[in-house]
Amino acid sequence: MRTVVILSKPQKEELCVLIPELILWMRAHGLNPVLDPVSGNYTRDAPVVPRHEMAALGPELAIVLGGDGTLLAAARALAKSDIPILSVNLGSLGFLTEVRLADLYPTLEAWCENCSTMDSRAMLHVEIQRDGKVESEYEALNDIVVSKGAIARMGDFTVKLAGQLAASFRADGVIVATPTGSTAYSLAAAGPILAPDVDALVITPICPHLLTLRPIVVRGDAEVSVSVEGIPDQTYLTVDGQEAVQLRVGDELHCRRSKYCVKLVRMKPPAFFDVLRAKLKWGER
Numbered sequence: 001m002r003t004v005v006i007l008s009k010p011q012k013e014e015l016c017v018l019i020p021e022l023i024l025w026m027r028a029h030g031l032n033p034v035l036d037p038v039s040g041n042y043t044r045d046a047p048v049v050p051r052h053e054m055a056a057l058g059p060e061l062a063i064v065l066g067g068d069g070t071l072l073a074a075a076r077a078l079a080k081s082d083i084p085i086l087s088v089n090l091g092s093l094g095f096l097t098e099v100r101l102a103d104l105y106p107t108l109e110a111w112c113e114n115c116s117t118m119d120s121r122a123m124l125h126v127e128i129q130r131d132g133k134v135e136s137e138y139e140a141l142n143d144i145v146v147s148k149g150a151i152a153r154m155g156d157f158t159v160k161l162a163g164q165l166a167a168s169f170r171a172d173g174v175i176v177a178t179p180t181g182s183t184a185y186s187l188a189a190a191g192p193i194l195a196p197d198v199d200a201l202v203i204t205p206i207c208p209h210l211l212t213l214r215p216i217v218v219r220g221d222a223e224v225s226v227s228v229e230g231i232p233d234q235t236y237l238t239v240d241g242q243e244a245v246q247l248r249v250g251d252e253l254h255c256r257r258s259k260y261c262v263k264l265v266r267m268k269p270p271a272f273f274d275v276l277r278a279k280l281k282w283g284e285r
Contacts, residue, residue: 001030001031001032002030002031002032002060002061003031003032003034003057003058003059003060004026004031004032004033004034004059004060004061004062004063005033005034005035005036005049005054005057005059005061005062005063005083006019006022006033006034006035006036006039006046006062006063006064006065007036007038007039007051007054007062007063007064007065007066007070007073007074007077008035008036008038008039008042008064008065008066008070009038009065009066009067009069009070009090010038012065012066012090014090014101015039015042015065015090016042018065018101019035019039019042019043019065020042020043020045022063022104023043023045023046025105025108026108029108029109029112031112033046034046034047034048034049034054034057034059035047035048035049036048036049036050036051036054037050037051039065051073051074051077052077054077054078055077055078055080055081055083059083060083060084061083061084061085061086061111061265062074062078062083062084062085062086063085063086063087063088063108064085064086064087064088064097065088065090066087066088066090066097067089067090067094067097068094068095068096068097069241069242070087070097071085071087071096071097071141072096072141072142072240072241072242073240073242074087075123075141075262076138076139076140076141076239076240076242076243079123079139079141079258079260079261079262080139080260082260082263083263084111084118084263084264084265085262085263085264085265086099086104086107086108086111086264086265087099087264087265088100088101088104089101094279095183095184095275095279095280096180096264098264098266098270098275099265099266099267103267106267107265107266107267110267111265116265116266116267117265117266117267117268117269117270118263118264118265118266119196119263119264119265119266119270120261120262120263120264121141121178121179121180121196121261121262121263121264122178122179122180122199122220122257122258122261123139123140123141123178123257123258123260123261123262124139124140124141124143124144124176124177124178124181124201124255124256124257124258125137125138125139125255125256125257125258125259125260126138126140126144126176126237126239126253126254126255127253127254128237128245128247128251128252128253129251129252129253129254130248130250130251130252131250135251136245138237138239138243139239139258139260140178140181140239140240140258141178141180141181141240141262142177142178142180142181142184142185142240142241143175143176143177143178143181143184143185143186143240143241144175144176144237144238144239144240144253144255145173145174145175145176145185145206145237145238145241146173146174146226146228146235146236146237146238146247146253147172147173147174147206147235147236147238148172148173148234148235148236149234149235149236154170154171154172154207154209154230155170155171155172155173155228155229155230155234155235156168156169156170156228156229156230157169157170157171157173157174157205157226157227157228157229158225158226158227158229159174159203159224159225159226159227160224160225160227161218161222161223161224161225162222162223163223163225166203166216167213168229169205169208169209169210169213170208170209170210170230171205171206171207171208171209171213172206172207173205173206173207174203174204174205174206174226175189175191175202175203175204175205175206176201176202176203176204176224176226176255177191177201177202177204178201178202179194179195179196179197179198179200179202180196181202182194182202183276183280184241185241186202186204186215189204189205189206189207189215190204190214190215191204191215192215192217193276193282194217195272196270196272198220199219199220199221200217200218200219200220201217201218201219201220201222201224201255201257202215202216202217202218203215203216203217203218203224220257221256221257222256223254223255223256224254224255224256225252225253225254225255226252226253226255227250227251227252227253228247228248228249228250228251228252229249230249235247235249237253
């Protein structure tokens with residue numbers, strides 16, 4: 001049987017009915033369901049495995065039930081294993097989770113019959129270098145953010161491209177975003193919108209002190225370095241808005257396009273601008 005893993009958002013009332021029904025449907029179609037611990041709270045009819053162990057099972061598909069945050073967490077957990085993700089919107093905005101709950105089973109049927117489409121999204125790789133060594137590394141689907149902590153004063157940051165100085169400035173922080181992440185925090189910080197298939201990265205200062213400092217779009221294969229120059233022990237790296245790591249003065253972050261990507265299962269080819277108009281009201285008068 002083909003193994004399919006299910007990852008869910010906590011505290012969603014509809015999962016009480018949805019997950020047991022989904023398990024019955026999957027088994028009737030020759031699929032072997034495996035649940036993450038959140039999904040396992042709603043039934044005892046399928047095995048439960050921690051998210052970080054799911055990739056080792058060799059699943060052919062991951063079903064994500066939740067919102068964009070649930071998808072971001074699933075993407076980081078599964079991206080290295082190249083498992084396609086069918087993400088169903090149970091949240092409010094659902095910019096990435098385009099599949100409606102009503103379309104869950106038709107999309108699953110299309111996938112079973114090899115009639116679905118794949119929407120491939122680039123990821124971002126970031127390394128924290130400390131004292132000349134790699135301290136830790138992460139993959140992000142949306143963005144990485146270097147920002148100050150609770151103290152209401154600016155930090156000092158330096159951005160380099162391919163080792164060459166691009167800018168040194170004071171600001172609340174810096175965002176390095178993928179095209180997918182261009183419609184997230186970067187957009188709120190006045191960054192540009194990039195279509196998902198554009199081969200580029202966006203560097204967006206957060207509330208910079210200089211009016212001349214504006215977001216910039218660079219090549220997708222660019223090597224972006226961000227250095228923390230001020231506010232000792234009060235600066236953090238945040239990955240996809242979910243993982244936070246405290247930085248030290250002198251730490252250097254090296255960002256580049258990840259060798260991994262996220263494959264999103266769609267019933268029909270993605271319509272980015274339809275979503276942009278529907279979710280963000282882009283272009284409306």
